[in-house]
Structure formats: C-alpha cells, structure tokens
Amino acid sequence: MNDAIKNAIAVHALAEYPRECCGLVVQGFEGDAYMPCRNTAVTPLEHFVLAPSDFAAAEDLGDIVAVVHSHPGGSASPSVADKAMCEASGIDNWIIVALGVQGDGSIAVDDWCEFGPSGYVAPLLNREFVHGVHDCYSLIRDWYCIERGVELQDFERADGWWADGKSNLYLDNYRAAGFVEVSIPASGDFEAGDVLVMQIRSKNDVPNHAGIYLGGGLLLHHMHGRLSGRTVWGGMWAQCLRKVLRYQGGVS
Template identity: 70%
Template sequence: MNEQTKNAIAEHALAEYPRECCGLILLVHGVEFYAPCRNIAGTPSEHFVMSPEDYAAAEDRGTIVAVVHSHPGAAARPSVADRAMCEKSGVDKWVIVSLGVQADGSIAVDDWCEFSPDGYVPPLLGREFVHGSVDCYSLIRDWYRLERGVDLPDFERPDAWWDDGKSNLYLDNFAKAGFTNVGQEAELLAGDVVLMQIRSRNGVPNHAGVYLGDNVLLHHMYGQLSRRTVWGGMWAHCLRTVLRYKG
C-alpha cells in the first residue's frame, strides 16, 4: 500500500468508528486507489458484510487487489472468521487496521496487518459465528470435507433470510448438494444433517447440524461458538426433517 491509500483507509475507519469499516484496494490503469464500501451487517460493531452493490461497482472501476476492514477496539489480528472469509473471497490480500482509545481520549489508528489465503479451515469446535461465512452450514461443509472427503457446494445466505416471508434456503439447497430428505421420523445415523426451526417467521428450517452418533449433535448457533451438544430436548423439539447424504 502506498501512503495515500493508507491515509484514505485510516480516514474511513475513523469516520465509521465504532462500526467496522470495509472497503477495497483497486488498481485503475496501474494506479492504486482505496474504494470505501458500506458495511451492511446487522451488528456492524462486531463484524462486516460488504455491500454487494459497492463490490460490483468497484469491480467495474478497476482490478480488486485487497479487501480492507477495521477492528475498532481490537488488535489488528485476523479472527477465525476473517481467515475463513479470506479463503472464500478469491482475493489475494486482506488488510486489517485497528483503532483504539489513546491516552488523551482520542480515537486513532493503532496498527496494521496484511494476510493472504493459506488453505485455512477453522476448527470444528469453538469457532465464532459470522452468518454467511462461518455459520451452521459452513460447519456442515467443513465436517463433510474433513471427515468424509466430500466437498459440498456453498450458497449465498443473506442476513435474516428466514424472516423475509418467502425463503426456504436450507431445504432448497441441501437437495442440490446431494442429500435426500428422509423425514422427521427417521432413525438418525452418523453424518445425517438435522434441520431445525428456531424463531423463523417464514415457518421454515433455519438451523442445521450434523448428527455424530451416540446422541451427539455438532452445530453452530447464531451468535454462539460452534459446539457438540446432547441430541434431544429442545433440539429434538425443533427438528423439522432429517437429510441423508447420497452423493
């Protein structure tokens, strides 16, 4: 990055504080520019979701060479979600700028970090939640890749799709991923995906996990860390159907 780009990023990060800013570094006819983008995340002080319209506009303008975001009040160190999104993005460089309260009470840039895709896969247990990138479906994809050697397709998951009055993303897309719907009453087998409905205004399954056998469920709830839990109780009560991988 040149100094002009760094200054533009710092100015954007300070203007957005305590929200996370996000943007893109572009090459336009060989000249480096910073293109600020809108963070449309539901909780912008905790993570970022870059506006698709802003990303498309930047692509039309030049070549994207880096994704940028800020860590307000946190270190310039990639989180589990940052590293996972970096792998998924297809962009060769990511930049983090950290900001914090200084001794005089002002807010200023503390540090910078650059990192690149390196094949990282988040641990199955204890990963933080970022919807659309590190969520319950991401956990299922990673489990199938690590444990079964199966690469499940990804699909776009807009924030709060389960409350838009029409979407049924899990049932629509799991079928395309090679799963058969064996029904709510099926006897669970290790590797089965259980679809659950938890506070969905659409009345459709909006949470999923992998049944590991021996009454153990691996899943990743919204706003929580991924974990194993005993299958039964409220989880069984929320069950809507069981999907079995057929390939």
C-alpha cells in the first residue's frame, strides 16, 4: 500500500466518520488506485455493506486487489465478521483503518491493519451479528458444514430484506437448499438438525428467523443485534414457529 493510496483511504474514512467507510483498491493500467464505495448497511455506524454496483464499477476499471473499510472509534484488528468476510470474498488483501478522537478533540487515523485469508472458521457460539455474513441463515449453513459435512447453498439477501414488503427468504429458497417441510409435532419432539422457522415482528408478514434444533430441548440461533447462542426451546420461540424444515439432500 503506497502513500497515495493510504492518504486517499484516510481522507475517505475521515469524511465518512462516524460511519464505517468502505472501498476497493483497483489495479489498472496506470497502477493501483483507491476507489471509495458506498456503505449501504442498515447500521453503517457498526458495519459495512459495499454497494454491489460500486463493486461492479470497480471490476470494470481493473483487478480488485484489496477491500478497505474503517473502524471508527475502534482498533484496527479484524473482527470475527471481518475474518469471515475475508475468507468468503476471494480477495487476498484486506485493509482496516482505525479512527479515533484525539487529545485536542479532533478525529484522526490511529492505526492500520492488513490481513488476508488464513483458513479462519468462526465459532458457532458468541458470533457478532452481521447480516449476510453472520446471521441466522449463516449459522444454519455453518452448523451443517461443521456438524454434518454438508455444504448448503447460500442465497443473496439484501440487508433488511425482512422489512422491504416483498422478500420471503426462507420459504422461497428452502427446497433449493435440500430441505422439505415436515408437520409440526404437537409434542414438540423435533429431530436434531431440524430447522425451525419463525416469524418475529416481521414487517413483510413472513417467517424471518430460523435456528437449528440441537436435541434435548435446545435451539441454536442468531437473532438480529445479538450474539449467536443456545436457548431453551419453548415459550415465545414456540409461539413464533411457522415451519419445520428437515434436510433431505440434493434439490427437492
């Protein structure tokens, strides 16, 4: 990372503060250049979602060689979500710039970090919620990969899909992921690995949350704005249950 790129990143990060900035380093005919991008996350003070159209525009200019984002008021160390996104991105270099309040009250760059893929796999418990990276469906996919050796299909999902008035992520896609619907047992006696699909304050009036039944009355799930974890099945969760999905393999 040369000084010109570093300066361009710093200018962008300071201009976006306290929002997280995001951008791409593009290798073109005239060398590397930094391309500022839009952060379209629903919670831009906490996360970043790089606008797909900006990514496409960068690809038109050359090879994308680095993903950049800022940590306003935090350290430059990659978060669990940063590491997971890095592994999934196929881009070898990730750059974080940390910003903070200085002694005179000004905002300035505190630190930098560059990192790349290392084979990192996020733990199933206590992961931070980042939609599309660490969300309820991501946890289901990772559980099936770790516990069953099954690679479930991922699905493109816009941040805030559960409130756009039209999207129905789980019911539109569960068959393509290899699941079938089974009857909800009156006794609540599910099989370990069943996906329990719930509807919780959904503005779309569709199921918008799901978790894995672990057996023994325990549910593994990841609620928006919370850390992933296990909870005892029943009560509010049972009242919100809409579908029970069981993995059959392949496409049904």
